[in-house]
Amino acid sequence: MSHWLIAGASRGIGLELARQLALRGARVTASVRNEAGRAALEAALAPAGKKGRILIFDTRDASQIAAAAAQVDAPVDALIANAGAYGPERQNALDMDFDGVLDLLNVNSLGPLRVAQAFLPQLRLSENPRIVMMSSVLGSMALEGTFNVGYRASKAALNKITQCLADDLRPERIAVVSMHPGWVRTDMGGPDATLSVEESAEGILRVVDGLTLSGTRRYLDYRGDEIDW
Template sequence: MSHWLIVGASRGIGLETARQLSARGERVTASVRSAAGLAALKAAAPQAAPLQFDVRDAAAISAAAAQVRDPIDVLIANAGAYGPQRQSSTDMDFEGALDLLSVNTLGPLRVVQAFLPLIKRGARPRIVLMTSRLGSMSLGGTVNVAYRVSKAGLNKIAQCLADDLKAEGVVVVALSPGRVRTAMGGPNATLDVRDSVAGVIQVAESLTLADTRRYLDYRGEELPW
């Protein structure tokens, strides 16, 4: 039995990840932002140990990390947002874009830094930063600019963390769950959340130090940076 920390588990991919892992008997610690998120987590994964914090709030994250005593084997940094309605290169909501960067790009890094001592003590420690194919610098398109930038930045953080932590045996990857039918992905997305999460878990379980610094999708296939 491994100890998994799922960050952003109040709905969608994070909630389903906590549910699937709990259902098969893994030890799960999961974070939510609100009382409503806490209720959803308790209903879907009653065995999971809850934490409550916003990934924008470094002090709250540190306080939550202080509540966890046991080593963490796998961290899945899943909390994220879509961002403002106006986010094109010619019409940008700059305040909304900055907030999105705080959530999607710096939020996972705040979490990693706060929980890193516990992760380093884990068995085969692995950090999975949930990104998007839209973060690929090689992908064309001009919509969702702030979201794309936030995920491209997260990809660079994944590379830097991987380089910094490799000598200590910590695996770090950027992983895209695909376009999933969730509140963020929308009803027309091609992938069911259960299938995406099953793939994410399988990829996370299979990671070794040879995989660190990779950019993968939920099937384990390589994506271009």
């Protein structure tokens, strides 16, 4: 039985990933930032019974993450670093909320790395360890556009972190990829987005199911298609 760890599962894509994995009968460990997110996640994990577990940590807080990781003594086969934010209203190159964007970089760029580092001991125990950094096509340096510079920069930074982490962990046979979940109808994506959370989560899980070391250091969307870095 595979063991999945979803960081950031109080709502949206993370919550749906946890729900679908629980329905599969997988072992699921999922995190929320605070107690306010527990009830929804408990409901999603209910089908997993004792195979579902909730951790509480803010990805900006390394000590909280370390304490949570210390509670997990089983191998982790797939870690999806999903927790993220969209950032402040003012985040373009001509009008920037610098403090707000610095916090956004802390959450979106460094938060996933904190989580990955904390759970490396459990990933090293797996026979097919995989790390998925939840990015966005907006992080692609090949993509044009000037809106939401802070968010774009945070995901571009995450993509570079993904590349470096993949290179560092290749000798340990741990695959690492960046993932674009699609434009999804969530609080972040808005009501006009093209995908439901169910469709996005199904695609993400399908891609991660098939991921091996040969596919490390890639930038993929929820269908498994390549995105230009």
